[in-house]
Amino acid sequence: MNMMTSGSFRIAKHAEIGGGYRLLVFEAPRMAAAVKPGQFVHVRVPALEESALRRPFSVFDAEDGCISVLYKTVGRGTAALNCAAEGTMLEVEGPLGKGFPETCSGSALLVGGGYGVAPLHLLAKRLVGKVDDVRLFVGGRTKGDLLALDKFEAIGVKVFAATNDGSFGVKGFAVVPLDAELERIRREGGSFSLFACGPDGLLKAVSERAVSLGAPGWISTDRHMVCGVGACYACIQRTMSGNARCCIDGPVFAAKDLVWA
Numbered sequence: 001m002n003m004m005t006s007g008s009f010r011i012a013k014h015a016e017i018g019g020g021y022r023l024l025v026f027e028a029p030r031m032a033a034a035v036k037p038g039q040f041v042h043v044r045v046p047a048l049e050e051s052a053l054r055r056p057f058s059v060f061d062a063e064d065g066c067i068s069v070l071y072k073t074v075g076r077g078t079a080a081l082n083c084a085a086e087g088t089m090l091e092v093e094g095p096l097g098k099g100f101p102e103t104c105s106g107s108a109l110l111v112g113g114g115y116g117v118a119p120l121h122l123l124a125k126r127l128v129g130k131v132d133d134v135r136l137f138v139g140g141r142t143k144g145d146l147l148a149l150d151k152f153e154a155i156g157v158k159v160f161a162a163t164n165d166g167s168f169g170v171k172g173f174a175v176v177p178l179d180a181e182l183e184r185i186r187r188e189g190g191s192f193s194l195f196a197c198g199p200d201g202l203l204k205a206v207s208e209r210a211v212s213l214g215a216p217g218w219i220s221t222d223r224h225m226v227c228g229v230g231a232c233y234a235c236i237q238r239t240m241s242g243n244a245r246c247c248i249d250g251p252v253f254a255a256k257d258l259v260w261a
Contacts (some may be wrong), residue, residue: 006092031062043094057112103130106191117152182213217254
C-alpha cells in the first residue's frame with residue numbers, strides 16, 4: 001500500500017549541529033506515522049528556481065508527528081536549504097523507497113559512514129527492545145564527522161567509533177571495530193544481521209562480510225535519486241537480477257543481491 005504524502009509542511013526546527021551538518025525538522029503527522037527506516041523524502045528547496053530538481057534526504061527520525069532529516073552543505077541546493085527559516089513552509093513528498101527490515105535474530109550490527117548514520121538512527125529506535133542488542137559502528141575522517149552519537153547512546157545503542165586521523169575512537173575505518181566484533185560473535189557462536197549506509201567503499205566491505213559469513217545483510221545505497229519515483233533511471237544499482245532503480249527498488253537491498261564493480 002502506497003502511503004506517500006505530498007504537500008507543504010511547517011518547519012519546526014532548523015539548526016546547525018556542527019561540522020557543516022544541519023538538522024531539519026518539519027511537521028508531517030501522516031508521513032511520520034507511515035515512514036519506515038531507510039526510506040527517504042524528496043524536498044523542493046525554497047529559493048531555488050521552479051525548474052530545480054527536488055533533493056532526496058534519508059529520514060533521520062519520526063516522532064511527535066514530525067520528520068527529521070540530517071544533511072551536510074555540499075552544493076547549491078543544500079546551501080539554499082540552509083536559508084529555510086523555522087515557521088516557514090516546505091514542499092515535501094514521502095516517504096519514498098523501500099526501507100530496512102525492522103527486526104532480526106540475534107544482534108543488530110549497524111554500520112555507518114559520515115551522514116550515512118541518518119537512516120540508521122530511526123532503524124536503531126525501531127530495533128531496540130526487539131533484538132538481543134543493537135550496536136553502531138561508525139566512521140569518519142575526523143571526530144567532527146561523527147554525528148549524533150549521543151542520540152544513539154541515549155536509546156541504548158552501544159557505539160564503536162573510528163576516525164581516519166585517530167582523533168576519536170580507533171584509527172582507521174568503521175570496519176576495524178566491526179571486524180573485532182564479528183570475531184567475538186564468531187567465537188561465542190552468536191547470530192547477527194548487518195545493516196549499513198554510507199559511501200560505496202564501506203557498503204561493498206559490509207556486503208562482502210555479510211555474504212562470506214552467511215549472515216543477513218541490508219545495504220542502503222547512496223545514488224542521486226532525481227525523480228524519486230522510478231521514471232528517470234538516474235539511480236541505477238547493479239544487482240544479481242539486473243539493473244535496479246534505487247528510488248523504488250531500494251534504496252535498501254539485500255547484500256547478497258548486490259553486484260559491485
